[in-house]
Amino acid sequence: MAEESLLCRGGNNPVTRPLQHQIDFNILVPPKFVKITNEVIEMLAGEEYNLECTSRGSNPPANISWNLAGPGEEQFGRGSDLGTELVSANISTKVINSETISRLPFTPSKQNEGWVLVCRAWNPILNSTLETSLVLRVAALPEVILEHSMNIDNGVAEGEAVKLTCHTQAASIHSQGWYFQGKEISLDVEDYKLEENNLFIQNISRKLQGNYSCSGENSLGIGYSNVVQVLVHHTPVCGKNGKIEFTQDGTNFVFICPVQANPRPTKFRWNFKSGDNSLILERTTLTPKLEIQLNPAGSGVDYSSVSCSSQNLMGVQDSPCSMHLVPKGVPDPIRECISNISTKTVIISCSNAAPNLSPVKYVLRLKYNLAANTQRIEIINPSSPYFLVRDLPLNTRVSAEIVAINDKGESAPFQVELDTPQPDNLQETSSSSLNSKL
Structure with missing residues (x-):
């Protein structure tokens, strides 16, 4: 407190004490x-x-x-x-x-x-x-918002242009990035054009449909935007592997047509052809699934291939998806095998033959000489061309052949020569690819 006092004295001679009066007061002062x-x-x-x-x-x-x-x-x-x-x-x-x-x-x-x-x-x-x-x-880390042109909410047609705008809300943004399917976009390709904070996708196609995002970077780090999905309307095409999937129960088959399309296909057409490419059977479905019975007993009909195609609101599929069916005869020969040979075992593993319209079993036949006598071994695998052989004699040349068999007969053999280890190499194991002598 700025407390102050005033004292007033009064007198008329030097002998008597003067009269006095004191006044106390505060001085009000504003902030300085x-x-x-x-x-x-x-x-x-x-x-x-x-x-x-x-x-x-x-x-x-x-x-x-x-x-x-x-x-x-x-x-x-x-x-x-x-x-x-x-x-x-x-x-x-x-x-x-x-x-x-x-x-x-x-x-x-x-x-x-x-x-x-x-x-x-x-x-x-x-x-x-x-x-x-x-x-x-x-x-703060940049707050980034990705917006898109109004015409992509329900998908765009091939050949149209798409505009994406990246908004960043932070001071001192010194770089910006664009991403497609989570990977940074190289902006020096013809598909994209960058103008300030806008990305233009020119002449969009199926390969450019997917998820887009952007980012902004300042001294504190990188902020990432929301993801915008760009869908492209196109006629149906075969999927990446293009293979028709199927399951079999005797003569009953279920086929799945592997098409990609946007919008979804509304009709599927199936063709079954013979070895001379003649059309044997035709079916139409509303879904990519076809359930059908093939080769009923005594029909004598052989199917060589099956194909499927579809259509949607954008048009009809240009090239059908197809799969080769092995005719109902003897199986195709086995062509690729590998071996793993040790002192105790021989393992032979081969790739499956092509799909067949009848059950197949696989047989390994071994032949070698022991004490002037010819020894023969036959091993059957009812499901796959994989074989494990134990206790073959050391330092012996073994002739092997693998065949696939069904109710019509057996395939041409896959033939190879194998050498078991010598006694002084008991710790060694060898692996190799096998080539048929045929």
């Missing part, structure tokens, strides 16, 4: 100084800062309040106060003589970039105010 004493030049979004504001010279000591003003907020209250007053139980204030110190715990968000934080000191009796302010600089 206010400052945020620990200004932070740049804050990180989400991190807490303890800010301190000091006021001096006011009598009585000044009250201090904190205000936060966003863009375009109107003035209100005393003087030129801006924004909304911050009220928190965590704000602490202490008074030392004529000095008031206020501490504010403050956690900025990225939306506070460019806002104004005001410290206001005011004398409650004089209604006199002194203010200082801090323009907030808030650094």
